[in-house]
Amino acid sequence: MKKRMAMRTGTIAWLVFLFALCAHAQFSGPGAVQSSSAFSIPQAQVIQAEALNKMLQKGGAAKPLVLQVGSHVLFAQAHIPGSEYAGAGSQPEGLQTLQQRVSSLSRKATIVLYCGCCPWNRCPNVGPAFAKLREMGFTNVKVLYLADNFGTDWVGKGYAVEKGR
Amino acid sequence: MAQMNGTERSTAACRPWRKNKSAPRMGRPASVAHRACLLRFFALPALLIAIGVAAGSAQETAPSLLHKKAPEFSLTDLQGRPVDLKAYRGKVVLLNFWATWCAPCQLEMPRFVSWQEQYAARGLQIVGISMDDDPALVRSLSTRLKLNYPVAMGDEKLGELYGGILGLPVTYLIGRDGEVDAEFRGETDLNAMEEQLKALLDSK
Numbered sequence: 560m561k562k563r564m565a566m567r568t569g570t571i572a573w574l575v576f577l578f579a580l581c582a583h584a585q586f587s588g589p590g591a592v593q594s595s596s597a598f599s600i601p602q603a604q605v606i607q608a609e610a611l612n613k614m615l616q617k618g619g620a621a622k623p624l625v626l627q628v629g630s631h632v633l634f635a636q637a638h639i640p641g642s643e644y645a646g647a648g649s650q651p652e653g654l655q656t657l658q659q660r661v662s663s664l665s666r667k668a669t670i671v672l673y674c675g676c677c678p679w680n681r682c683p684n685v686g687p688a689f690a691k692l693r694e695m696g697f698t699n700v701k702v703l704y705l706a707d708n709f710g711t712d713w714v715g716k717g718y719a720v721e722k723g724r
Numbered sequence: 725m726a727q728m729n730g731t732e733r734s735t736a737a738c739r740p741w742r743k744n745k746s747a748p749r750m751g752r753p754a755s756v757a758h759r760a761c762l763l764r765f766f767a768l769p770a771l772l773i774a775i776g777v778a779a780g781s782a783q784e785t786a787p788s789l790l791h792k793k794a795p796e797f798s799l800t801d802l803q804g805r806p807v808d809l810k811a812y813r814g815k816v817v818l819l820n821f822w823a824t825w826c827a828p829c830q831l832e833m834p835r836f837v838s839w840q841e842q843y844a845a846r847g848l849q850i851v852g853i854s855m856d857d858d859p860a861l862v863r864s865l866s867t868r869l870k871l872n873y874p875v876a877m878g879d880e881k882l883g884e885l886y887g888g889i890l891g892l893p894v895t896y897l898i899g900r901d902g903e904v905d906a907e908f909r910g911e912t913d914l915n916a917m918e919e920q921l922k923a924l925l926d927s928k
Contacts, residue, residue, distance in 0.1 A: 632878065635880035636888055636889065647825060676826060677826050677891065678828075678910070708910070709890045710890025710891045710909075711890075714890055
């Protein structure tokens with residue numbers, strides 16, 4: 560009887576473990592998303608929060624230009640220190656603002672785009688903004704991967720923020 | 725049946741890294757004892773890791789407003805009418821932060837329209853706060869979705885009052901006494917939300 564109980568507990572535990580792993584992979588990996596504008600961004604161009612934070616702390620010449628391409632209201636509440644609001648990537652006017660902001664920069668400049676308005680696979684802004692910069696000839700563009708939103712995946716992880724427009 | 729003292733049990737009972745060469749213990753065939761030992765050895769760590777992984781995926785950021793007075797605000801809706809949270813005291817308020825660029829928000833809103841119609845007589849008032857930058861887009865989507873409840877434009881001050889609206893949708897259920905009864909961040913099970921709403925409507 561005890562043997563059976565132990566076997567059942569073990570099997571259930573492994574099932575729970577596998578389920579949790581699958582759920583975690585589904586919500587944490589950019590590669591897991593199949594149908595979204597953010598999905599059009601090559602995995603090599605996706606940067607994780609920890610890596611970006613390290614780049615920003617290091618400073619110097621390696622410091623990228625960080626542009627938020629989502630909501631201005633969300634940006635005003637909290638944004639990555641030193642980042643700029645560059646228009647919503649889902650709107651033609653937003654893309655125009657982005658174009659104007661970067662037009663004078665070297666096409667080799669390191670630019671990091673982020674939004675975090677919605678879960679990665681639902682974000683309407685980063686995909687078009689990334690495509691615009693590629694179309695303009697920028698070769699060193701990264702997009703910050705925020706699985707759920709800026710609140711959970713940047714602020715909630717304790718990385719620094721600034722307020723204001 | 726042979727008895728084992730406590731020391732023997734703890735040291736000899738379970739060593740899954742060893743091949744099961746020893747003689748059967750306590751009347752069990754060696755392979756079964758070894759298998760049960762393996763299960764015991766891995767079951768607890770697996771459960772702990774599973775719980776840790778699940779908790780990690782469900783991180784929340786904003787400080788909760790649960791069971792606190794809902795922060796008051798006074799705005800004007802898209803039709804120019806006042807939207808004052810205090811004026812809804814005595815009603816159950818569903819306060820929904822949304823935006824036109826938020827796809828999950830747009831999945832929710834048709835349900836909110838039907839709830840406003842279905843539960844108005846029981847004292848429900850839905851209030852939409854758009855976190856968009858451009859009211860023209862909000863007006864056009866509100867018309868297309870036939871929203872039957874007031875929608876006002878929010879801003880960063882209102883967002884901060886509600887603990888930071890740094891991702892959408894965010895919805896609060898506010899009781900007749902003005903206290904926050906439930907808080908939903910991100911994509912939500914709307915059936916569960918409706919159940920909580922109905923329970924709140926039933927309470928006096």
